[in-house]
Each structure stands twice: as structure tokens, then as C-alpha cells.
Amino acid sequence: MSKTAIITAKDVDVFYGDKQALDKIALDIPEYKVTSLIGPSGCGKSTFLRCINRMNDLVPIARVEGDIRIAGQDIYAPEVDVVALRAQVGMVFQKPNPFPKSIYENVAYGPKIHGLAKGKTEMDELVQWALEKAGLWNEVKDRLDQPGTGLSGGQQQRLCIARTIAVKPKVVLMDEPCSALDPIATAIIEELIDELRQNFTIVIVTHSMQQAARVSQRTAFFHLGTLVETGPTKNIFTSPEDERTQNYITGRIG
Amino acid sequence: MTDLISPSSQLKGRKSAETRFQWYGRGAIFVSLLFLVVMVGSILTKGVGAFGTTNVAIEVDLGPDAIDPANPADARFEKIVKDALKTQFPEAKKRKDRRMIYGLLSNDMGFELERFVEANPEAIGGTATVWFRASDDFDAVAKGAVDRSLPEDERRMSDKEIAWIDQLTEQGAVERTFNWSFFTNGDSREPELAGILSALMGSALTLLVCFCISFPVAILAAIYLEEFAPKNRFSDLIEVNINNLAAVPSIVFGLLGLSMFLNTFGMPRSSPLVGGLVLSLMTLPTIIIAARASLRAVPPSIREAALGMGASPVQATFHHVAPLALPGILTGTIVGMAQALGETAPLLMIGMVAFIVDVPDSILEPATALPVQIFLWADAPERAFVEKTSAAIIVLLLFLVTMNIIAILLRRKFEKRF
Numbered sequence: 001m002s003k004t005a006i007i008t009a010k011d012v013d014v015f016y017g018d019k020q021a022l023d024k025i026a027l028d029i030p031e032y033k034v035t036s037l038i039g040p041s042g043c044g045k046s047t048f049l050r051c052i053n054r055m056n057d058l059v060p061i062a063r064v065e066g067d068i069r070i071a072g073q074d075i076y077a078p079e080v081d082v083v084a085l086r087a088q089v090g091m092v093f094q095k096p097n098p099f100p101k102s103i104y105e106n107v108a109y110g111p112k113i114h115g116l117a118k119g120k121t122e123m124d125e126l127v128q129w130a131l132e133k134a135g136l137w138n139e140v141k142d143r144l145d146q147p148g149t150g151l152s153g154g155q156q157q158r159l160c161i162a163r164t165i166a167v168k169p170k171v172v173l174m175d176e177p178c179s180a181l182d183p184i185a186t187a188i189i190e191e192l193i194d195e196l197r198q199n200f201t202i203v204i205v206t207h208s209m210q211q212a213a214r215v216s217q218r219t220a221f222f223h224l225g226t227l228v229e230t231g232p233t234k235n236i237f238t239s240p241e242d243e244r245t246q247n248y249i250t251g252r253i254g
Numbered sequence: 255m256t257d258l259i260s261p262s263s264q265l266k267g268r269k270s271a272e273t274r275f276q277w278y279g280r281g282a283i284f285v286s287l288l289f290l291v292v293m294v295g296s297i298l299t300k301g302v303g304a305f306g307t308t309n310v311a312i313e314v315d316l317g318p319d320a321i322d323p324a325n326p327a328d329a330r331f332e333k334i335v336k337d338a339l340k341t342q343f344p345e346a347k348k349r350k351d352r353r354m355i356y357g358l359l360s361n362d363m364g365f366e367l368e369r370f371v372e373a374n375p376e377a378i379g380g381t382a383t384v385w386f387r388a389s390d391d392f393d394a395v396a397k398g399a400v401d402r403s404l405p406e407d408e409r410r411m412s413d414k415e416i417a418w419i420d421q422l423t424e425q426g427a428v429e430r431t432f433n434w435s436f437f438t439n440g441d442s443r444e445p446e447l448a449g450i451l452s453a454l455m456g457s458a459l460t461l462l463v464c465f466c467i468s469f470p471v472a473i474l475a476a477i478y479l480e481e482f483a484p485k486n487r488f489s490d491l492i493e494v495n496i497n498n499l500a501a502v503p504s505i506v507f508g509l510l511g512l513s514m515f516l517n518t519f520g521m522p523r524s525s526p527l528v529g530g531l532v533l534s535l536m537t538l539p540t541i542i543i544a545a546r547a548s549l550r551a552v553p554p555s556i557r558e559a560a561l562g563m564g565a566s567p568v569q570a571t572f573h574h575v576a577p578l579a580l581p582g583i584l585t586g587t588i589v590g591m592a593q594a595l596g597e598t599a600p601l602l603m604i605g606m607v608a609f610i611v612d613v614p615d616s617i618l619e620p621a622t623a624l625p626v627q628i629f630l631w632a633d634a635p636e637r638a639f640v641e642k643t644s645a646a647i648i649v650l651l652l653f654l655v656t657m658n659i660i661a662i663l664l665r666r667k668f669e670k671r672f
């Protein structure tokens with residue numbers, strides 16, 4: 001286990017009913033780095049990601065076994081407050097899903113329910129900080145009171161990122177955040193991810209090998225519910241140890 | 255590659271099928287519009303008469319013989335009016351003729367004079383011209399609703415009465431005005447005095463009770479079932495039962511109300527409280543079903559977004575999901591309330607069918623409701639109640655339209671794009 005790992009997963013099994021979706025996953029995720037999860041469709045990337053902030057709790061038939069720790073704390077321990085956990089581990093979804101409220105309210109919602117800002121000026125500052133971090137401030141500062149759903153897809157996704165980081169989580173999980181975006185919006189988000197790594201640990205699921213190579217420092221390759229290989233992104237893409245990884249990144253399976 | 259140009263006969267067949275379907279659709283819309291126009295039109299033409307009333311000016315003697323200036327309230331007002339009528343028509347000497355001239359005015363003539371004297375005390379001691387409300391038969395003649403060419407014994411008014419009315423009309427002592435009292439009076443045995451207010455208030459109070467009970471209960475039930483309840487056999491059973499409940503005939507709810515609320519709990523008979531309770535039993539399933547459908551229509555991504563932010567399930571529901579479902583919930587509520595407004599059968603069972611003259615001002619007083627009032631008037635023997643019935647239907651329809659407009663405005667206010 002590397003010394004700087006903030007998330008450590010050991011022996012993680014996930015079942016949907018009788019069907020096993022993840023089998024004995026063991027993965028360390030280092031702090032202030034971008035880790036990408038790659039693998040063919042249906043291999044369990046999203047399932048693993050959703051284990052990290054316990055979004056799988058929402059699926060009645062899902063059952064998670066094993067041990068996942070964040071900063072040493074077992075997040076599946078019975079005394080864990082899921083609401084507090086999700087404030088620490090934010091999530092950005094595949095399809096931009098801003099609340100049908102104003103841009104300002106979208107960003108202020110998290111801090112409001114978690115009581116992170118006292119008074120209006122503090123909240124204004126926090127909203128501005130989050131939007132600046134998400135690279136959206138200059139585009140929306142004159143129309144903060146307009147609906148977030150009125151932005152373009154790429155802007156909406158950055159709004160969702162701003163909304164997530166406004167809560168100042170330790171970890172940000174992103175499930176194919178660019179799959180609904182055009183190349184230019186994708187490039188903006190990728191740049192943004194690179195910057196966010198200063199303050200946050202990021203885990204990103206992606207179907208684009210190029211994206212994984214561009215934004216991540218570490219890569220984990222999943223196949224049929226198992227973790228095949230993990231290591232520095234450079235190594236995975238240049239000299240994979242497993243044949244399946246080799247086949248996948250060269251486009252032979254997927 | 256197959257040939258893209260299909261044989262022209264096939265193309266023609268498809269085109270004519272399409273055209274035919276469009277015409278069927280237009281025909282269906284035309285037929286339903288026709289029904290609507292005929293129905294509303296006939297109600298309007300029958301009912302407008304009730305919104306007008308006929309007034310007659312009679313000169314009354316308020317001299318010291320009739321009214322004691324020191325004690326005007328003790329005067330026998332009805333006798334003063336009758337004396338004035340006798341003076342006006344000296345030829346009416348026989349008892350039968352006398353009764354006929356008294357019958358030109360409404361039964362309320364004594365009260366009307368009393369009110370006039372209270373408002374104009376300076377008139378005491380002299381003579382004054384006072385406007386009285388004409389009786390329903392007079393009103394019918396003045397409106398031209400009586401066919402004068404019919405033989406005398408086949409119409410309500412004799413030649414003699416018609417002559418008197420014509421005489422008054424020539425003197426300029428007859429006028430037709432808007433019948434405000436239709437909206438300010440309660441029910442009455444006399445059609446010219448009968449008003450809709452008691453029924454309108456009864457309906458409003460009943461609906462208020464119904465809304466205050468069914469809306470919060472239904473919303474809480476729907477939100478719990480849709481957002482929180484575990485999905486298992488038991489919740490399926492509840493779902494099936496709610497759907498069945500929506501199909502139960504309303505009279506059954508009336509019987510339930512009779513035995514439960516009246517006989518077991520001893521709540522006041524004929525009161526809007528009981529009426530509202532019974533109707534809310536009926537509207538509950540309607541609102542629950544509509545609310546669940548609109549909660550289900552909220553995209554799951556909104557829930558995920560909120561929960562992913564660390565919102566608790568209750569926060570996610572009340573901050574994000576419920577507001578988005580609100581327009582649909584409101585529509586369902588209005589549909590339920592509109593059903594409740596038009597419902598008669600369960601109200602008959604709990605005694606809201608009584609003859610109520612006083613306007614109820616609390617939910618515990620006896621009251622009747624608009625549809626019941628329509629039912630009662632439609633059953634009344636006097637001719638003039640026929641148009642009252644239509645007028646009451648117009649009021650009921652206006653009530654409905656108002657409710658719908660409010661719903662549309664609310665929906666506009668809450669509707670948001672996502």
C-alpha cells in the first residue's frame with residue numbers, strides 16, 4: 001500500500017441480486033492524483049466508482065462486500081453517516097444534470113445543506129470560488145440568476161463540477177464526464193481536471209484511451225468484473241503486463 | 255439495393271389512409287365540440303332569465319295612520335303594501351281578485367318596505383314611491399315568457415292580471431334589473447327570492463375541508479410510497495388497493511360517511527365538515543395516483559445529483575423532486591376537486607340535501623352544495639325554478655372554470671424546465 005493512498009479498496013465484491021458484478025477488487029488510489037478506470041462496457045467501472053461514495057446503497061438489489069477505506073476510515077462501517085461521506089466524496093455524472101434552478105442556487109445548494117457558509121457574502125465568495133475553479137466564472141458571472149439548465153452541455157457539466165467542489169470534498173468521482181460533450185468542451189474539462197488535482201483527489205471513468213492518457217497519472221484496467229492491472233498511466237499504455245490490457249488498449253477487445 | 259420508388263398504387267393507398275385518418279380525427283373533434291356547444295348553449299339560453307329580475311314601483315302611504323312615527327318598527331308593513339295595491343287597483347274588490355293583486359309582488363313585500371323605511375326614515379308621514387320585487391309569474395310576463403295567444407286557462411296568468419301588468423308597464427312603473435339577490439340570498443320556496451349563495455358557500459366550505467384533508471394526506475402518501483417505501487409485495491398490494499379505491503362508486507363513500515362520521519362519531523348532520531370528509535375519501539386516491547405518476551416522471555438524475563451532493567433523502571425529495579412534480583400534482587388535485595364539486599350522491603347520504611335558507615358561515619352548520627341545489631330546484635314544481643336550475647348550473651360551471659384557471663396559474667408559476 002502506497003503511503004499517500006487516500007482510498008484503499010480490498011476484496012471488494014459487489015452483487016446485483018445473484019449476479020456478481022465485481023470480484024475481489026483491490027485498488028489503492030493516491031491523494032492529489034487523477035486515477036482513471038478503463039475497461040470494456042459492463043466490466044464494473046461505474047459499479048466500483050459508486051461504491052466509493054455508497055451511491056450503490058440506492059440500488060435495492062445491490063450488495064457490497066469487502067473493505068473500502070477513505071483516509072483510513074471504513075466507509076461501510078455501520079456508524080458511518082452516508083450524508084457526511086457524500087459531502088467528502090463528491091460525484092459528477094455522465095450526463096450533465098444541473099438542478100432546474102438558477103446557476104447560483106446550483107452551486108450554493110451543497111454549501112447550504114452542509115452549513116459551509118455563514119451569511120450572504122461568504123456564500124457569494126464560495127460560489128465565485130467554485131465557479132472560478134470550474135473555469136465557468138467568466139462565462140456566467142453576469143447571469144448567475146438564470147437557470148442552470150439554460151447553459152450549453154459543456155457549461156452544464158462544468159456547473160456540475162463547480163457544484164460538487166463547492167462542498168470542498170476530499171475526493172471527486174467522475175463517471176464518463178465528457179461522453180456527452182463535443183471535443184472542444186471535452187478539452188476544456190480535461191484541462192480543468194488537471195488543475196483540480198491541486199486540491200482534490202480525482203477518480204475518473206472513461207472510455208477514451210486518449211483521455212485516460214492525457215489526464216490521469218494512474219490507470220486501472222477492469223475486465224469482466226475483475227481488476228486486471230493497475231499502475232502509472234505511462235506504464236499501462238506503453239508496456240502493459242497483462243495480455244488483456246494489451247488487447248484492450250490496442251482496440252482488440254472493447 | 256431495393257427500389258426506392260414503390261408502385262404508385264401503394265403510395266396512393268398510404269396517402270389516402272393518412273388523409274382519411276386526419277378527417278376522422280377532425281370529425282371526432284367536431285362532434286365533441288358540437289355536444290359542448292349544444293349543452294352550454296341550451297343551459298345559457300335557459301339560465302340567463304334567472305339573472306334578471308322585475309321590479310315594480312308602487313306608491314305607498316306612510317302617513318301617521320299606517321306608521322307611528324315614534325315607533326316605526328311596529329308598523330304592519332305588509333298591510334301597508336297591500337293597501338297601496340288596493341288603492342292602485344280599485345276595481346279589485348272580490349277576495350279572489352285581491353289575492354291576485356297581492357300576488358303581483360313577491361312574498362317579501364313587507365320586508366322590502368320595512369327595509370325602505372329603515373333606510374329612508376324621512377319618508378315617514380307622507381307618501382313614497384317604493385320599488386318592489388315582482389312575483390315570479392309577473393316576471394315571466396314582463397320577460398315575454400308567457401304566450402298571450404294561448405287560451406286563458408292554459409297559462410299561469412289570467413287576462414285580468416296581464417291587463418294590470420300592462421297598465422303598470424304603461425305607467426313606467428316596471429323595470430328589469432340585474433338579479434343581485436340571486437347571489438346574495440339563500441334558498442327559498444319562492445323562485446323570485448331564491449338565491450344560490452347558501453349552496454355556493456356550502457360547496458366552497460365543503461371543498462375547503464376536502465382540500466385541507468385530501469391534499470396533504472395524498473401528497474404525503476404519494477411521496478412516501480414513491481420515494482421511501484421499500485418495493486415489495488406489501489407495497490404492491492397497497493398500490494392495487496389505491497387504484498381500486500379510485501373506482502369505487504361515490505355513493506358507497508356516502509354510506510361509509512353516514513355510518514362512520516354521523517352514526518359512530520356523532521358529527522353534525524348535513525355539515526360541510528362531514529361532506530368534506532366524505533368527498534376527501536373519494537378524492538384521495540385520485541390525487542395519490544396523479545401525484546405518484548408525476549413523481550415518477552421526475553428524472554432520476556435529479557435525485558442522484560442531490561444525493562450525490564450529500565443531501566439526505568428527505569432533502570432530495572423536498573428540495574428537488576417534489577417541486578418538479580408539483581405541477582402534475584396540482585393538475586391531479588384539480589381533477590379530484592372538480593369531481594368532488596360535482597358529486598351529489600354521497601352528499602345526499604349524509605343529509606346535505608336539506609332545504610337551507612341561511613347561508614352557512616362555518617363548517618359545522620347545516621349546508622347544501624351546488625349540485626344538490628340544482629337537483630332540488632330541478633325537482634321544484636314552480637315554472638320559474640326551471641331557469642333557476644340552469645342558472646345554478648351556470649354558477650357551478652363558472653366555479654369549475656375558476657378552479658381550473660387557478661390551477662393553470664399555479665402550474666405556470668411552478669413549472670420549470672429540466
Ligand SMILES: Nc1ncnc2c1ncn2[C@@H]1O[C@H](COP(=O)(O)OP(=O)(O)OP(=O)(O)O)[C@@H](O)[C@H]1O
Nearest residue numbers: 016021039040041042043044045046047048059061
Ligand atoms: N442497477 C443494476 N441492477 C442490476 N445489474 C446492474 C446494475 N447496475 C449495473 N449492473 C450490472 O453490473 C455490471 C457492471 O455494470 P457497470 O455499470 O458497473 O459497468 P461499466 O463498466 O460502468 O459499463 P459502461 O462502460 O457501459 O458504463 C453489468 O453487467 C451490469 O449489467
Ligand SMILES: [Mg+2]
Nearest residue numbers: 045046047175
Ligand atoms: Mg458506466
